[in-house]
Amino acid sequence: MFETLKKIFKPSAETPAVQTVKPDISREKSAALYSKAKTYFPGGVNSPVRAFKSVYGTPLFIEKGDGCHLWDADGNHFIDFCCSWGPLILGHNHPEVREKVIATMHNGMSFGAPTALENELAELIISNNRFVEKIRFVSSGTEAVMSAIRLARGYTKRNKILKFEGCYHGHTDALLVKAGSGLVTFGETSSAGVPQAFVNETIVIALNDREALTKAFEEFKDQIAVVIIEPIPANNGLLLQDKAYLQFLREICTANGTLLLFDEVISGFRVGFEGAAGYYDIKPDILTYGKIIGGGLPVGCYGSSNEIMSIVSPDGGVYQGGTLSGNPVAMAAGIAQLSVLLQPGFYEELETVTNDFVECIQAYTQKKGYQFGVFKIGSIFWFAFTEKDKISRADEIDPASMEKFKKIHREMLNRGIYFGPSGYEVGFISSAHTPADLDKAKQAIFESLDIVFNEA
């Protein structure tokens, strides 16, 4: 189907000002799978954003991925910029990751007892990261954050936590909160089923706002166990923070005996092997990782100093465990992926490729006078339908702009470009995106932009 469409619509270097809307890709098989899935799972999915609620059409059921390429159940082909929401920094089905996983599986898949593979992955991480001395593996980002918060409370013997509007930390009860109205507020639950009593322990403020931060520490003096932040907030658009602000945050936490937790589930191993902590050269007290760390299999981890980690069970009184924690197959995938990331020049090259891609799109939209921005850091980028050249708080995103994302998402899919199905989600470049793939993608994105901006 995709092949025939491509023949009919041959992209040319000289993009005409007005594009014709292409017919939607065939989704017959995906639609059938989706209606079946709806009988098994709430909303037909095992994670809400996959349901395509914010974009057109039914979710695509993926059959296969290789490099930066994806194929769905109807045989449509896409260049993938979602990359499983970040983990696949080497692209799909990377030979080294795949072979190491297969080799490991020949020896069995889980023992519930220690294996050398856990040491190997820990060694790779700890010896190449100035910010953690000891870690604990878990099975997801959510679990890493949940455990890290308990650790912070156990260590400080305080209960309150402070988070920022526009940061996502997984689906832990205490963090499913959004800001109320006012500079410093207790959160309101953003999910049913979260007791108000939990939410009363969570303070929510806006990002990049020193006044709110200062006020929160005055109001809750000696009560805040931990401040949790995505140092590179990338789950609600890409809300880049000023380094000076992050430094200020570090200092105010230290001055108040509050721990600083960098949730690097998305930024860890992405903007560099040492993540955002290394990128900004700011040392948090606790870090959480996920996504990239498992090479596409479910792994999370939290880490800190020897001293703080010494209170985690069985050494100390903060309980945390997991039946499948440190699973050998998942460890193997992580070892293989992180080993590639440690090769000299890996991040520099990925960043150069991303810069070229982003600058080319920016140049095009500037030339055309479109109100559109591409924000980026490392190999993360975000398409924003805005005139602003800086967005660092959640409330600076215009919700109405998401209508435009909805349209461009459809046009891109119809041209073989796969993005996460929401305008609040970022895109990722992997080392598997070749210049030729990216050229193809740019052309398709230009055409899609033309349609969205030239519509009556």
Ligand SMILES: *Cc1c(COP(=O)(O)O)cnc(C)c1O
């Ligand atoms: C993805 C993400 C999480 C949640 O991780 P899961 O593996 O989905 O549970 C937590 N924090 C951040 C910053 C994330 O990007």
